[in-house]
Amino acid sequence: QKEVEQDPGPLSVPEGAIVSLNCTYSNSAFQYFMWYRQYSRKGPELLMYTYSSGNKEDGRFTAQVDKSSKYISLFIRDSQPSDSATYLCAMGFYKLSFGAGTTVTVRA
């Protein structure tokens, strides 16, 4: 079993829809959680960084962490075609463990 599980999708939504992404993890020692966006043939771009359980909002993005369930989520409101990318969850300390990434397509 992988340390971090993420449904690879693909996920296709119409423009303006809410995109919901999630990851589960098995290592209860994980304290820091991140979401990255990666466009084709580019490096991952940090979107959200959270430490504690609860919600964190940044513009159209909301990250949720539920440590008791070992479950994290990312919501993208009012999705745009430019949001089409692969979204990766990551967690850990110095060494990050990544999910497989979910490929999202937002249809205009």
Added chain:
Amino acid sequence: KAGVTQTPRYLIKTRGQQVTLSCSPISGHRSVSWYQQTPGQGLQFLFEYFSETQRNKGNFPGRFSGRQFSNSRSEMNVSTLELGDSALYLCASRPTGSYEQYFGPGTRLTVT
């Protein structure tokens, strides 16, 4: 502030050769980590350097090595290249006292 830079961006090598990749972190960041990204295995941690010392290492063979210089720039070396080493090699830097990592564009290595 400039982001993480990596050189070269693309590289083609022959099996058995060795290769050196370079990474310059964000100014002020002293921690540099390296990751390998492949379609089959995803993103996997190689190692982390802080103040010229390797602090953490992933589960890769000894053919993968690295170093960090006093200006925080880092290099990664892969010796005796194998076809399976074809991947996107990503470098990430981290500000001291925080755990978020910022990635560079990567070096795409193809081994033929």
